[in-house]
Amino acid sequence: MLLRLRRRIAEGRISSDDVAIHFVxxxxxxxxxxxxxxxxxxxxxxxxxGVFSEDFEETKKLAEAQFARERHES
Known part of the structure; x- marks a missing residue:
């Protein structure tokens, strides 16, 4: 969800002033x-x-697996 919010802000679809993130x-x-x-x-x-670091690692590994599979199937 956070990545999508950041993307929408970058796209100009929502304002960064409308989003608040707090960390305890x-x-x-x-x-x-x-x-x-x-x-x-x-x-x-x-x-x-360390926060969401596992998400980054999973996303990285997913992209690597997708790339490898596409390369082998071509």
Whole structure:
């Protein structure tokens, strides 16, 4: 969903002002909320380490598998 929102912002179909992303960071027994800003191109000004990293790896592996299969079927 986040990737789609970023894409729609980059396409100019929605405004970055209409989207709010917040991250709750837990450390040392307390929590802090941090806003993650999005520019008009869909770029984020901050992203916490490890969050959705498995999604990136899965997307990367999916693309690699698709490319390899298309290459072998051609």
């Amino acid at each position: 960071d837990h450390s040392a027994g307390s929590s802090q909320v941090r806003r993650i800003n999005i520019d008009d191109l869909g770029n984020l000004d901050y992203w916490p380490n």
